[in-house]
Amino acid sequence: MSDQIKNAIQEYATRLGDDSVVLGHRISEWVSYGPFLEEDIAYGNVSLDYVGRARLFYSYAAELADDGRDEDDFAYMRNDREYRNLLLLEMPKGDFAYSQVRQLFADVYYTLVLPELLQSKDETLAGVAAKAIKETKYHLRRSRDWVLRLGDGTEESHKRTQKAVDQLWGYTHELFDMDETEQLLVNEGIAVDVSKLRDAWLKMVSDILTQATITVPEDSWAVRGGRTGYHTEHLGHMLTEMQIVHRSHPGCKW
Amino acid sequence: MTAPQEENFMRKIQAEEKIEPKDWMPEAYRKNLIRQISQHAHSEVIGMQPEGNWITRAPSLRRKVVLLSKVQDEAGHGLYLYSACETLGISRSEMIEQLQSGVAKYSSIFNYPTLTWADVGAIGWLVDGAAIVNQVSLQRTSYGPYSRGMIRICKEESFHQRQGYEAILELAKGSPGQKEMAQDALNRFYWPALMMFGPHDSESAHSQKSMEWKIKRETNDDLRQKFVDQTVKQIEVLGLEHPDKAIKWNEERGHYDSSDLNWDEFWSVINGNGHCNRQRIEHHVAAHEEGEWVRDAITAYNDKKRAKKAQNAA
Numbered sequence: 015m016s017d018q019i020k021n022a023i024q025e026y027a028t029r030l031g032d033d034s035v036v037l038g039h040r041i042s043e044w045v046s047y048g049p050f051l052e053e054d055i056a057y058g059n060v061s062l063d064y065v066g067r068a069r070l071f072y073s074y075a076a077e078l079a080d081d082g083r084d085e086d087d088f089a090y091m092r093n094d095r096e097y098r099n100l101l102l103l104e105m106p107k108g109d110f111a112y113s114q115v116r117q118l119f120a121d122v123y124y125t126l127v128l129p130e131l132l133q134s135k136d137e138t139l140a141g142v143a144a145k146a147i148k149e150t151k152y153h154l155r156r157s158r159d160w161v162l163r164l165g166d167g168t169e170e171s172h173k174r175t176q177k178a179v180d181q182l183w184g185y186t187h188e189l190f191d192m193d194e195t196e197q198l199l200v201n202e203g204i205a206v207d208v209s210k211l212r213d214a215w216l217k218m219v220s221d222i223l224t225q226a227t228i229t230v231p232e233d234s235w236a237v238r239g240g241r242t243g244y245h246t247e248h249l250g251h252m253l254t255e256m257q258i259v260h261r262s263h264p265g266c267k268w
Numbered sequence: 269m270t271a272p273q274e275e276n277f278m279r280k281i282q283a284e285e286k287i288e289p290k291d292w293m294p295e296a297y298r299k300n301l302i303r304q305i306s307q308h309a310h311s312e313v314i315g316m317q318p319e320g321n322w323i324t325r326a327p328s329l330r331r332k333v334v335l336l337s338k339v340q341d342e343a344g345h346g347l348y349l350y351s352a353c354e355t356l357g358i359s360r361s362e363m364i365e366q367l368q369s370g371v372a373k374y375s376s377i378f379n380y381p382t383l384t385w386a387d388v389g390a391i392g393w394l395v396d397g398a399a400i401v402n403q404v405s406l407q408r409t410s411y412g413p414y415s416r417g418m419i420r421i422c423k424e425e426s427f428h429q430r431q432g433y434e435a436i437l438e439l440a441k442g443s444p445g446q447k448e449m450a451q452d453a454l455n456r457f458y459w460p461a462l463m464m465f466g467p468h469d470s471e472s473a474h475s476q477k478s479m480e481w482k483i484k485r486e487t488n489d490d491l492r493q494k495f496v497d498q499t500v501k502q503i504e505v506l507g508l509e510h511p512d513k514a515i516k517w518n519e520e521r522g523h524y525d526s527s528d529l530n531w532d533e534f535w536s537v538i539n540g541n542g543h544c545n546r547q548r549i550e551h552h553v554a555a556h557e558e559g560e561w562v563r564d565a566i567t568a569y570n571d572k573k574r575a576k577k578a579q580n581a582a
Contacts, residue, residue, distance in 0.1 A: 049559025058340030167565025
């Protein structure tokens with residue numbers, strides 16, 4: 015494998031790790047704040063799946079980097095400008111509708127991305143995809159059910175759900191952006207060509223939203239930047255909290 | 269008329285047969301159980317807060333996963349226990365109302381704040397450790413659903429206890445700063461953990477009847493002694509200082525002698541005036557109230573579905 019490809023895979027694994035840890039963290043913020051106990055458990059489950067994925071992706075990135083760093087160095091010792099996660103995933107948890115709509119957007123996305131990643135020539139990435147596909151199937155069932163119930167529930171729940179969809183819509187466009195690194199890996203049969211998934215995503219999401227009596231927004235705005243480290247103001251605060259203990263005791267084991 | 273029923277009930281208790289939901293039981297037995305099981309359920313649920321406080325700051329991904337799983341297990345324990353309690357004729361929403369209005373209690377230990385990462389380890393080690401001593405004994409409790417719930421819960425709790433101890437061990441063997449954090453957590457959580465066993469037997473309002481009915485199987489003081497004894501060695505292995513300067517092996521008793529507890533503090537926290545009593549209940553109430561529109565949405569959605577189904581059938 016050429017150094018160029020190896021570096022690209024390391025970068026790609028890091029991006030996927032960043033996506034997973036950021037969303038896993040946001041979901042974990044719900045534990046003990048859910049609308050009832052069963053939801054605390056469900057949130058815990060989904061968060062565990064994502065943090066679990068992050069560990070696999072980061073461990074692989076660390077293995078490729080081969081410079082003595084481990085998964086925690088990737089999660090805890092990089093600043094927000096170095097993080098490469100999608101913006102959608104770093105948005106604060108908001109209310110229950112907001113979190114479930116974000117989750118629906120992410121779950122539909124992974125429902126499309128993961129089967130493609132399973133076909134990757136890179137066995138480690140394909141292996142993570144194989145595990146994650148099963149989890150995402152359950153995640154989507156849950157977020158879909160919630161969006162249906164909230165959208166077509168009471169006037170208030172409908173209003174909140176519509177608002178969440180409108181507020182998050184502009185962050186969904188970059189889910190399908192490609193750059194040179196990913197294009198290089200697509201050419202090698204390693205990464206997923208996400209640019210081809212937008213139509214399928216839009217169809218699945220629109221069907222669910224329509225069934226939930228929610229209006230699908232016009233594509234009037236789009237915010238981008240996650241993959242280049244151009245984040246929202248929220249990520250810095252999230253990482254400050256997440257990294258505080260680890261960084262306060264440099265070089266320690268936990 | 270109740271005499272033969274009561275006789276039959278006491279015969280079962282004495283023969284170590286379990287009492288099941290549909291069996292006749294004295295009203296006071298039922299009430300006593302509801303009090304104890306719901307208190308236990310509420311403890312699991314409120315206990316999610318002090319540990320949940322550290323989920324977003326866990327210092328490694330592995331610790332984050334372990335802590336998330338643990339807090340999730342607690343929510344699960346809360347669920348089994350609410351279900352066990354519902355078999356006695358009280359609903360979960362009634363229990364939650366009693367918790368929020370202060371009629372029902374939860375374990376006072378959760379009214380102490382978790383100030384550092386080491387507190388998460390100390391809770392696993394000491395608080396879950398103390399809970400297990402109590403719960404192992406409750407596996408033999410006379411009420412069937414409670415006993416079965418305890419058997420299941422004990423398995424998970426002992427896993428938590430090991431994880432907590434391991435987390436503290438890592439700190440105790442770590443940097444001076446980490447070790448200091450571990451010692452500080454031990455100093456703060458040791459005494460409240462001992463208080464988890466409740467007042468002295470002589471002061472305990474519910475103990476005697478509970479023992480007679482075999483709801484409780486061992487006394488508060490006996491269980492506390494077990495915990496004191498098992499903890500001495502654990503502290504030694506960690507290389508930390510024992511918070512009780514008076515701790516001393518008593519050859520004659522075959523147990524450690526220890527200082528008496530600060531019972532003023534104990535009663536003050538029980539009566540609602542601990543560090544976090546207000547905060548814990550406010551947190552629970554706020555989450556519950558914020559969740560109301562979500563619960564309403566489910567009801568409305570289900571009603572609509574049902575109406576549609578009825579319409580289609582007609």
